[in-house]
Amino acid sequence: MGKTKGYERRLACIQASDCWSKEANRHELDGMAYRYSLIKMHERSLSGLKLALIDPEMRIRLPGDANPAPEHIIVAMWVTGGFLNGQKFKFNENVNCYIGDTGTGKSLALEPLRFGLDQCTTVEKVEKEVHSMLSEELKDMGTVHIVIRKGDTYYLVERTWTNPQVEPVISRISEEEVEKLDDAIAMKLFFPIKAFSQSEIIEFARDPEVRLSLTDDLIDISSEKTEIYSLKVSLRENATSILAEQSRKFSVEEGLGELPGLVETKKQLDKALDDKKIQNHQLWYKERKIVEEAESQFNNLIDKLAPMISALKLEMSQGEEIKQLPNQDIIGELNNIYEEWEKELDKLKEGMSERLTSIIEKLGGLIGRWKTRFEKEEGEYRKLLAEIDKDNLGLQTLSDRRNILIEQISVLKKRKSELENDVIPKIYKLQEDRDKILTEMQQKRRGITIKRESKAKELSQKLENKIRLNIHSRENTNDFKNDIRKIQTGGRLQAT
Template sequence: MGSRPASLATTRHGPARFWAVDLHVHTPASRDVDVRTYGASEPRQIVDAAIAAGLHAIAVTDHNTADWCDRMTEAACGTTLVVLPGLELSTAEGHLLAIWEEGTPAQHLEDVLVELGVLRPDHGELHKALEKGFTEAAKVITTRGGLAIPAHADREKGLLRLAVADRISQTLLDDAIGAVEMVDITEAERIKARLVGRRELAVIRSSDTTAPGASTHVLHGIGHRRTWIKASRPDLCGLRHALADPALRVSLEEPTAPEHTAIESVTVTGGFLDGQQFRFSYDLNCLLGGTGAGKSLLIELVRFALDQQTDAGDFPQVRKEVESRLKYALTSGSTVEVVLTRGRARCLVRRAYFEDGSTQPEFIGDTEQLTGLSGRIAITGFSQSEVIEYARTPVGRMALIDAALDLTEFEMREPEAVTRLNENGGLISSLENKITQTRTRLETLPEVEKRLDELSGLFDGETIKMQSKWSAEKALFEPLVGIPELKVIARTDSGERFRVPAAIVDNQDLYQRAQAAYAQLRDAIEETNAQLAQVLLVVNKELADIRQVWIERYRQFDAELAEAVSRIDIDNRGLAALRTRLIELQTEKAKLDAQQTQLNDEFLPSLAAATSYREELIAELIEARKARRRRREDRIKALNKLMGGIVRIKMLPENDDSAYLTDLTAIAKGSRLRGPVLQLICKESTPVKLVRSFLADDVDGVCAATGAERRHVETLFEHVREKGAIEEFLRMQTLDLHDGLSVEFRKHANDGYVAIERLAHGQKCTAILIIALADGNDPLIIDQPEDALHAPWIEEYLVAKLRDLRGSRQYIFATRSPGLVVSADAEMIITLTSDATNGVVEATGSLERHDLNTLALYHLEGGPIPFKRRTVKLGSSMM
């Protein structure tokens, strides 16, 4: 491994961004400029005009002279304009722009002119042509540190006007030519088509300080044709880097302002990264650093601040590792502040870390424009190794589909339906138990009636009738005891949520109104309960008095009846004892008759109503899940279009019956039903249908649907009732069998698709990352996306996709992959280093900055020595 680069005087460069540049500007130093019509006689006037035109950099390119270069550099001091000194050379074949780094003295440019054959007395001569052509002059310019660009190639004295086509192609393919300037924007595509497969040459447009309709150089034409280059700064260093990757860094049309949500900065107070602030680009950001420098920690801090960490339910081990990392790297009370933007909206999210329970995120700013219905700012995040877990588990794959969907509606509808179904299940279970118990007791009714008939013949008919009536009333009045405490109960705890300061300051009045409404409800409940208590006291006293009067009257009748029986029993047949038994039987029959009435008039109708209502609730739940499924299907269609046929996703029928089998096995425990029987029922029937058949006592329907033997289904149903597990059995109807997801991958366009379950580990991860990259414009944050990927695939799939999607989404990667940093061309690189106690930002910026380039070489390749060794040993394959 190479040694760490010596300490660099690093500065925090900004991220690469687009700058408007005009690389062909003439001043009065050009002898074809008429000061009277040009519009300026002083350098500062030109600088001001360029700034007013919205330019960030210009190149001073007067004809065969550098006379105004130093003056223009001096005039731009203290302004926002970068001035690059240059020349417009008249070569033997046409005009050639030569541009140097800002601050290069004019003397250097004049020496180059002399080297090219233009003697000092001839500097500025319009018609003094070099003996060298485009490529020969360009080689001298590049050797002397300049950048060579054929000027107005599609116009007079331009490269494309050469008579020999081969000479044009040779010039365009020569490495000394850094770009080509075109006047007509449509010619740019022709140049690209001409060079396809041989060279990616940048095409630029510049004003030549001319204006539409003007035949001479005029100041108001500055910038009317321009180029946008992406760099940390629009100096020659940035310009060279942009021209080397024109597909990403050069635009002939003004780039549109980003509309996606982006993380602007992260600031950490306390813990391992105490005092560090990280600024990000709207596009690709890469975090570099050695093990333990804090790059993975920064990923986790962003997810922590936005309360979007790894789901502990889906991936418990990953979440455990993340929690351990936060606990180690943060002190109690540490805070993380994340600033996010979208368009003109800007929001700060602050969250404090406490080991025993962290605070909720605090939102400040344009919250409503950046948060969804969930109340959170959406990001897509993957902790280290989390991509692997997504690739491995079906639940993880569905989470990728759901990431860009607003499922809030279903997250509310489904739990509500489940809650009502469970409440209904409790009611049905209670009614089923009551009905069973009542029917069991009613089995004694025929015997009671038979014995009652036998005893009734021993007594006077009228006596029996009267006794029967008193016995019937006894069943009514004996239980007449105090009514238990009654209270009105309503959910008022939701009102506590409005006691905190409003998230949106302008909505504080609504918070106060909500508090007042809940207070009014609580007062009304308290008043009502007080009134109920008073009325209940009076009613219970009255009921006790009524019961006592009835008891006294019954005792009087009983005494009279006993006396009558003693008069009748003159033969000492024991009628008194028989009367006692008669009373017991009459009382028992009265109770059974009441229970029969309750069964017919209350329990059975209530069960029928509850079962019917349950079907309505089931329909609601099924519709909610179908609606969610339809939304997922629409997203999958969109994703498949965006993935270009590399990955294909399909929705499958609900097929996860693991929870179903687990619950059914637990309920059937003790029934002696074997596992294969339960597996057959689960496989061939859904929980909804099985429970529906149970409630209808439809054993034959289950047998027909599943192929299970009748005795097995009967055993199951009987066991549920005998075990008292009706409520648990009914609860199975709320189980979500989960939508199935088929993910298929193919390496090449002519290959067939292969299911993800049959893919190698790296292929699985590649498929998941392609899905993650394909859709959505929320920030995508991944810790080491290259883990487990085959190196060529990083370039072939991830880098290619990142280049295609540039400008539509923000990416933040902690990585060691040269492909992601260099080939994908990160706009912002942040390198971190650390000692035993703290991690710090080492440098920031884009690759064209020397310090970033040096550090990237160290972190990604091990330094210059191993990089050179690999280049030497593998370079023959590039021949």
């Protein structure tokens, strides 16, 4: 193949000869086709030759061109069970074509091959369609048998349609026996193939993101994908931890909104219950008891005075025989003494009544002054109590309420301390870890994009820029990017 200066398109080169013999150095029949070219045409015509010259890399071969035999060959396939039961396919190591009208089962012959080699479609939109097709075609326990060749060794690959699906069974074929390989073998690495259904090709044309998978097959991004998978696992674990801590945060925060109000209520109760007027007012009640007792005692003295005087009254014995007594003079004087005592008692009664009345009047004035003071104090106390005890519960109930508030405030303060010193710092730390994971994931994805862009540039150069391949990573609007943007809001992620 050659190029001409100033002419961009690569020129097709062929070689030929007439009947000139190299050995004899003359024209002769044995010299015919000494030099030749292989030209691939759909028909021997000028139009066929024109197509070959336009696409020389695919349609023209010179005798000296390398034509290596393929190392990996699908030799044959047959199916037991299902729609294609007993159908056998033998393949050529070069080009094979399924030819048939619509609905004759061309796709049904391709998908079992991919299923048997464990390399079904990865295009999500086509995956369900293929799964439904294979399920209908192979039914339960339908088995695909495939003979492949790697180098000089033949293998039999067998895979049965089950739910859940099982890995292919691989056996080595020799002249003597078919030996089953017990080692776990990843079929995608052991015998990789490229196969695309019509639906996939349509999706490749329709969806730029799906087309990226074609580029990814040409580059090694296994390490990046492994790291991204590991980062996704870490991200899920991080999300689980964040949700757990946030749930704990909601639990700890429960009731904390009431803390300021409870503290304020306790302050008011402290002010009220510790107020000197409240405390001193209890002494007023003790004092009232003393005053009321004095008033009662002195008021009762008036009623007790007459019986007391009567108890002191004495009477001399009288009778007819007293006149017959021999000492009438002494008896007469004794009678006078009794009369004198009675007069003294009358004077005593009158004097005590006057003095007792004076004392009671004095006591009444004293009690009146005290009651005036008490009523003033009681009024102020009731006013203060009305402000404190609006529900008219009583001081004891208010004191009990304060004790309950002290316990509630203590519990809520412990929660607040736990929230501020443990829960929130943990959430911040987990969010920082999440941002680091997401940033690292973005970097890994950017690394994949760089490799894709490099491969696209390389392919474009090989195509002499007749077809340009572009990786529009910035226009990627898939769900992952949208989720990243949502998480980035309010976070520390840097746009890349």
